[in-house]
Amino acid sequence: MMPFDKCPICGGELEEREVEKLLRGGHHTAVLKVQAEVCLHCGERLYPVETVRLFENIRNRLKREQLSGFLPLGQLFMVDSSRLGVATSTSC
Numbered sequence: 001m002m003p004f005d006k007c008p009i010c011g012g013e014l015e016e017r018e019v020e021k022l023l024r025g026g027h028h029t030a031v032l033k034v035q036a037e038v039c040l041h042c043g044e045r046l047y048p049v050e051t052v053r054l055f056e057n058i059r060n061r062l063k064r065e066q067l068s069g070f071l072p073l074g075q076l077f078m079v080d081s082s083r084l085g086v087a088t089s090t091s092c
């Protein structure tokens with residue numbers, strides 16, 4: 001199982017949870033849900049070794065555009081907040 005029973009950063013309690021992990025490779029980004037140990041105090045996420053290997057695997061596949069089995073999830077947008085300016089308060 002996990003090598004830690006306490007958070008290595010702050011010593012807080014860890015709880016196993018399903019988290020969403022964002023992975024980038026080349027021009028692509030993938031999202032996957034994995035089990036991680038999450039620190040209840042600082043929010044640090046700890047992943048099992050095999051999960052970290054899976055991340056590497058997926059990053060490599062994204063880089064090489066080997067996307068079979070990956071499900072498109074709509075477009076990914078990068079928002080430059082400085083270009084949005086001050087939001088107007090007009091309601092729709």
Ligand SMILES: [Zn+2]
Pocket residue numbers: 007008009010011012039040041042043044
């Ligand atoms: Zn912590």
